[in-house]
Amino acid sequence: MTEPLLRADGLVKHFPVLRGVVFRRAVAEVHAVDGVSFEIAPGETFGVVGESGCGKTTVARLVMRLVDLDDGTLTSDGEDITRVRGEALRKLRLKMQIIFQDPFASLNPRMTVGDIVGEPLHIHNMWKDGGPRRVRELLDLVGLAAEHAERYPHEFSGGQRQRIGIARALALHPKLVVCDEPVSALDVSMRAQILNLLKHLQEEFGLTYLFISHDLSVVRQVCDRVAVMYLGQVVEVAERDALFDRALHPYTQALISAIPIPDPELERKRRRIVLQGDVPSPQDPPRACRFHTRCFKAQEICEQIEPELEQRCDDHPAACHFAEPRAPVVESPA
């Protein structure tokens, strides 16, 4: 593996729960992200998948340095970016950008599309150097017309808005783009268009994606490697095919078993793993293995010793005492 574009090492983020009569003090913490590590190689699409509330969006914000880390390090191109501030952080923005989940909320309703897309250029003193032309280019790039620049976000559909968000993210020629559930708010018909656009842009500009999603089929469609998160921790990391074909962690197995299969024949035949109970509160996660309360393989050890995320096969780490390569019940159609 070449030098990673981004390395995350033991990221931790806890959000305090405040109580108190006069002085408000933290009485508890939400363990949003609790020791997450991964590496992203240049040019790849690295997926992070998990149920809602598992901390994957917090990972996206940590990577973007939109929230501060409680612990862990972030390295980009060999440079420690964990604590960069001010000008250095501004510089970092040139390298890393983000596409948000909700195209309705992520565009300022009071700004024109041109202003939104052009804002990064203004901020980084690149406007004078052909700013308007660049905005037209960017709009063109994401499939919008130049005259759309004069309009306001509310005049556009969800898909169009997400294109505007993509154009804004690309304005600064970033290397890494964090895609935080970029299609989950869109109609199914739009999804493919946007995913195709992302793929096309990746090819054209050699982009690296950190692709966050709860939708395994989307992940399967676009990602090269995938990390699976449960309750603020990564439980398994693997190449896409390795993951979908040979999931090691019971949680991953359960997730994959729940993917709907288009073929009704196969759909009827396959065995689904149904997890018991709800996701525990991140404010008070289960001890040791966090998954043991819902795990179909759980034994006594799972309540006592926390499993390490360790290599099981080639480059396929998983955090489970009973992780094993396991043949999928149903052959995947791919």
Add this chain to the structure above:
Amino acid sequence: MRTLRFVAVVASLLLVAVACGKEGGPSASNNAVTGGGGQNAGPLVLGAEQFPECLNPIDSCANASWEDWAVVDHVLEKAMTITPQGTFEATPLLTEAPTLANGDLTQNPFSVKYKINPKAVWDDGTPVTSKDFEFTWQAHMKTKGSIFTTGYDKITSVDTTDPHTAIVHYSQIYADWPDNFGGNTDYVLKAAAFPKGPDISGQVQTNIPFSDGPYKLTSFNKNELVLTANDKWWGPKPNFSPVTVVPRTDSNTEVTSLLSGEVSAIYPQPSVTLAQRLKSNPKVKYRVGGGSSYEGVWLNLAKAPLNDIKVREALFWATDREAVVNTIIKPSDPDAAVLNCAGWVPNVGPWCDNTQFANFHYDPNQAKSILTADGYKLGSDGIFAKNGQRLSLTFSTTTGNKGREDTEALLKEKWKAAGIEMVVKNYNSPSPIFTDILPKGNFQVAEYAQVASPDPGVTSIYACDQIPSAANQYAGQNFSFWCNQQATNVMKQSDLQLDPAKRLPLIKQVGAFVRQDLVWLPLYQKPLITAWRTDKIGGPIGAYNETGLGGFYNLYAWTKP
């Protein structure tokens, strides 16, 4: 609104005023001062522009004139009092006034013998005695926060051997002795009412539970106070009883209350159209006259450019006093005239030479030529300037006083015509104007009133050693910062002269110095007004209108119409 208290205080300081009032309204009234006789005229309601907040007659409560006017004048008896003509006379408390002639005044050592009327009793029937005089003296000296100690501090002892004769011994001659135990602000207190001794602070704040006057105070709260006839009173019985005094602190509401009949008499501060308003109701009559407080334009002689006598002279020519009197005063008091003497008024003693400033009349050209001769040049903005310094003067007075504010506005235009700019900067009264602005000399021109007392001494406002300074804790009252050693010498000389005939030329000489140095410019005597409903009250209301005792003083003598 805020200035009323101060004005009222000043008005209460009149020691003597001569009846020179005029009456408005449909018919003239009977001005007899004696009266009464208990015709049982029934209840009466009076409006008080300032309502007394507390009643202690010795501490700071006594600083409010309305405490005297509304309550104490009617409840407690003085030894000596003031006549409408401005002289002192004995009240029914004494059998006769102490004089040199009857031997009750002795000069060396100085003592005053008060012969107490044997009929004089408190409302519980106990007699008024010399012990009460002694107690009154002690109370003034020993009460925490007592404010009127002048004169009392010169008393060495009170001889109480005879209960009906109080002999007051002073350490030195005190010409103003009638103002102790009486006069404008003082009374005789009842010793027996204060078992805790002569420090009466914190007592009688909300009630005066004893009386040797025509009325008793039967109730006092923030809504009203009620006076009822004192049946033990040995003088002429009052006609109206009970008399209720209610607060009418908003001047407009006050007049409305009289016009609508809610109150039967008021003693308001005059405003420009007050007379006109009062005339609008045929059942309302009023009496107006100039009192002994006089209004003037005072200058700070310590500061440029008013340290230049030429500038002062020009300013006097630029000040249209005639217009001020015509516009501000005459609508209320048609007989008012420009005042021309420098520290006295025509109706208090022989001291006022009312010609001293008479030659100054409004003549902007005269002002201009004086300034030009003094090296000033008229600028393109129409204002004179000298050495690059524009002739711009700050004019200060008390805020919220419509008459003074109108005077400022009027004079501002007049000065402008003479090439002098006026910048108005008014201050609240009494603080900071009497605590900071005037004593510390933080002004250029100021308009305020002084009081002419029967004692013609003006040392306190003119002498060099009375200039406020850190040394005298800024307590000096010579706010003009005028120091003419020659004039000061004459003043001191006059203060030692007890013979009025010999004193007069000295006083006139002081006036001449003031005129010569152009210290300040007199404007007018402040008019005082008493208004009442003729359907409720007959005579002799208003008899004391122009005196410090106020329009309600002879309440006991008022009759039914």
Add this chain to the structure above:
Amino acid sequence: MTDDIKSAHHPEIGELEIAAAELPDDTLARMGLDAVGASQWRIVWRRLLRHRLAIASFGILVLLGVIAVFANVFAPHGYATQYLSQQLRSPGAGHWLGTDTLGRDELSRLIYGGRISLAVGFGVALSAGVIGTIVGSLAGFYGGRLDTLLMRVTDLFLSIPLLVILIVAATLLGGSVLDIVIVLSIFFWMPLARIVRGSFLSLREKEFVEAARSVGASNFRIIVRHMLPNAIGPIIVNVTLAVAEAILIESVLSFLGFGIQPPTPTWGNMLAESRDLATTAPWLVWFPGLCILLTVLCVNFLGDGLRDAFDPTQDLIKR
């Protein structure tokens, strides 16, 4: 609500408008459905035009403003020019609205007085608007200790009756126009600060704010370019209504003797100092009072119109 109760700092009706600011994006989207291609301002303007009273009021205010600005052109006499022989003339030829105690032309004084009154109204509204917006922005944007501190300060100012602190402060400063504007501004910002803070607290969580940060926008830029424009509706409505309130409060202060001191004419002090003349020279009482009433009424109508125009839920109610 000018005197007395107002002195309690009524929670402005505007405070209810936090709700409007909480939903700026999708509600605007809703507005957009019938307003394709229009900027927010054009939408607001179009909706305001439907509010006939507000527009009429706006027209009157503009007219008053023009007369005030060009007072020297419109006033038939100087405001200080005295015709001492014509004291207290009733309205008629020569002096259309009569003269006052110094024979000054009442109409001219009303025109010049209007200049000061309007200047006080707008001056106070604008500066209090700026203070309130800054305090509210900082508290809402940064949150945490700064927010707590600023909100305690706001509570402090709010817990003392407005008129009382105004009197105390006016005593301290003085009675010039600038003094009064300063005093009123210092004690007029709190309701707006609360409104802005409320808006900002909700705006802070919006994704577009995060988006701006992720492209490197500074806090200042985020506040000014992204958050303020989304909170502008309530701010404008509040500032507008503050004009009315400031004019009224100045007149109340004048009545109590703590306002702008004569001879500088304002409607408030003209009214206050002629209150003794209500029966003898009623024109001196009626006209300044009517001027205040008309202006304040117009400002209130305009504020109401703006409120409706900025309030997206109004579309749901059939007009």
Add this chain to the structure above:
Amino acid sequence: MGQYIARRALVSIPVLLIASISVFAIVKATASPVAAIRSNPRVSQAAIEKYTHDLGLDKPPPEQYLTWLGNFIRGKWGTSIVTGRPVGPDIRDGLFNTMILGITSFLVSIVLGVGVGIFSAVRQYSFFDYLSTGSAFLGLSIPVFWFALILQIVFGLYLTNWFHLATPVLPTAGMFSPGATGIDLIDRIRHLILPVTVLSVQIVALYSRYTRAGMLDVLHSDYLRTARAKGLNERTVMMRHAMRNALTPLVSVAAIDVGALAGGLIVTETIFSWPGMGVLFISAMENGDYSVVLTWMMIVVAFVIVFNLIADILYAVLDPRIRYD
């Protein structure tokens, strides 16, 4: 909720302290109890010095403040510097008088405001709606003291003269007829009419606007439609559903206003010679009587804080969606 109340109450202590310190500083800087006496030439310099010393006014200001604070905390409200009267009874009486005026105005205003507000919401865009909306704006825009002045003249003078009455149609000042003994209810009510009118005109205007807005929101809401669809009759729908929801905000606003009343109705009280808290404040302020001003301020601020809390609690009780933590 209990915690919330406790926190709010505790937080208000520094608020009270800071308020009192600033007020003390300003009163000290602007007015002096000695000023009125100094401007009285009859009072000698020696007397002024004695007076200043007797009252402790020559002590350093921080000491004066702390002395006052110490006494206040121990429940000794002290005596006024200027009048020598105990502060407690004066404030109690002032508060009582103000409340008579204020509460009457509130009751009148709430009844009228809610009535008008509901009616004009139900008959939106009717003539009555326009009339009441217009009047509300007029009420909000009228300068109080001007209005009071006009009322006094009309009812005190003009009408009285036209009908040739010996006494005014309505009394123009005071709480009751001078010299009246006992409590004559009719007389009291007659004296309340003008000041209450002046105050209510403003409050009714505001409350009717609140009520109308609240009612309109509710009338256009889905759940009301559901209630109607359930077949409830119109009256029940209005009374049980609409009003309760529409009036919730008004209740807390009114609670806040009642708290604010303690500060006195300075203008109205001054004009109508009503001896309440406002008049008390103005005179103490003029006299530089910091002992009264400070105690006054503490009581008023405490009232405001307590009633704000009550407003919050009422709001939470009436609207279960609100949660405090």
